Amino acid sequence: MLKKNKKQNKPKVLVILGPTASGKTKLGVDLARKFKGEIISADSRQVFRGMDIGSGKDLEEYGKGKDKVKYHLIDISDPKKDFDLAKYQKLAFKAIENILKRKKLPIIVGGSGLYVQAIIDNYDLSSFGANRKKRDELEKLGAKELFKRLEKLKQDFAKKINNSDKNNARRLARYLEIVENGGIIDRRLDSHYEFLILGLDFPNEILRERVSYRLLKRLEEGMIAEVKNLKEAGLSNERLESFGLEYRYINRHLNGELSYNNMIKELEIASYRFAK
Structure with missing residues (x-):
């Protein structure tokens, strides 16, 4: 799916959307290399440090050394602290301007729908105090x-x-x-940018396979240890529950509420439903 919004003669911003496990990061990095771009993560969990595996940061995808693709809005906040939509929007617009000043292409890689929407539709969040x-x-x-x-x-x-x-x-x-x-x-306020939106989609059978493969891969990479480290750092059960499926089900397993096999089974089902 390809969609272009009707903002003419404005700086170009590429947006990549798609379900979980659809390969958004890899596509974003490939396009960044081809078109001299930089990635802006639009995932509400990737902003937090210490949440690498469960949030799917896939930092190895960005490469190393001279071949490394620059990324923004990853690992910028403590998971114990609040990070809301208004704060994300402000930092994302700042990142876009920074990238454009260096004559590069901003590439927003979506995870959280509202985070992406707040940029594309330029939600007016400036007057909202906490x-x-x-x-x-x-x-x-x-x-x-x-x-x-x-x-x-x-x-x-x-x-x-x-x-x-x-x-x-x-x-x-x-x-x-x-x-x-x-x-x-x-x-909404008038946008300063022209957005080209790429949407990834897969047949249900393939998406289910990708979700299952990704879950097992993340478990092998140490996702349970990651959640355990967050618990030991003082994150509450409520806070971990709020971070989404992986952190929710693994936390329940660590609390003795789910066996390892049941945790995998329930997490796989929930992840597939979410991806659809």
């Missing part, structure tokens, strides 16, 4: 209740939220806080 007390109160309601409330208040916006964010009480609390305070979370 109310920590209010957000803490909302988080206690749990992800399921928060999403239900958000869906009721702003259905169109709720439809854009991916499965990972639907289970992220912290992020949902932030969105709901904005909406309940009268903010228009998806208000």
